Amino acid sequence: MAKLEATDFELIVNPIDGEPTRAWVLEKIADPEVVGACIMHGQPSDKIDREFLDAASPNLKVVSTFSVGFDHIDVPYANSKGIKIGHTPGVLSNAVADTTVMLVLMTMRRVEEGIRLIKDNEWPNLPWAPFVMCGPAIGHPNLTIGFLGFGRISECVVERLLAFTSKSAPPTILYSNSRARDNQAEIDAEFSSRFGVTVRRAEKDEVAAQSDIVIVLCSQSPATIDLVNAEFLKKMKKTAVLINAARGPIVNSEDLAAALDAGEIFGAGLDVITGEPKVYADHPLVKHPKCVVIPHMGSADYDTRNAMADLCVSNAIAGVTGQPLIAEVKV
C-alpha cells in the first residue's frame, strides 16, 4: 500500500478485510478512470473472465495478480483487449518448496494420524511396539522421486529433499512435463550435474510406476486436469506417497480417496484440493487418516507474501505507466 500511495494515482481499495463482492468489483472496474487492477487468486470475485473483462474500463491497461498461478485469468482474452497480465513468479518458490517438503515428511511419517490419535485421547492405548506409527524412510537407499511439472519450485524442492535422502545410495529424480525437447539429453545432463544425482525426463506412467514420492507441481490447464486419476494411482507403488502443491483439479479427489481406501498408495499430502475453499470436515480426503490436507498455504510466510505484494504492485505501476511489466504472463 505504501508503494501505491506514493504514486499520483487515485486508489480504490476493497473496503472489506476479506473478499469483496463480485458486484462491487464489477462496478468499480467499469469506471473509465480505472487503468490498473491488483487482484488476489482463489476467490470468485477476482475471476478475470469475459464478464470481468467486458465490464472493465476501456482504459484498463493491466491486471496484476498476487499469485504466480494465473488459471483464474483468461489471459488470451485480456491480451486481445490490450490488457497485460502481471504475476509473481520466483519470489514464492522457496516458500512453496518448504511447504512441499513439509507435506512429504508429514505424509511419509504419518503426522496426521499421530496428531488425530492424541486429540482423540488414544495415545494411552498406543502400544510401544517396534513398528507402531512407522512409515517409509526418506533416507531409504535408491529412492525415486517423481515430479509432474519441473519448474522453479520443483528445483527448489529437489535442493531441499537432497538434504534428507541417502548419500551412499542417492535418489533418482524423474520428471514429466508436457513434451520432450530436441536437446532433452543435454537438459537432463545439466540438471544431473547441478544436483549431483541422476535427473531425467520420463513419461508420466513411468513417473507413477517408479516413484516412491510423486510430487505434483505443474500448472493447471485443460491438459493437466485429472492428470492424477484412477489409472495413474493404480500404477503407483503401494508404499509411495502423492503430494499436490499445485492446483486441486490436477488430482481427481474421488479417485484419490478410493486409492487410499484400497491401500493402492501409502498416503497423500495436499496443499490444494478441488472445490477449495468450500472443503469441510466431512470431505472424504479431509476425513482420511492417510491424507494430510492444508488450506492452500504454500507461499504463506511473511517474507514471501511481502515480496509477492511488492512484485504485484510493481507490475501494476509498470503497466499503468506504460513500462514493461517486471513479470508478465505470456501464453
Ligand code: DGY
Ligand atoms: C500462487 O501464487 O499461485 C499460489 O498458489 C496462490 O494462489
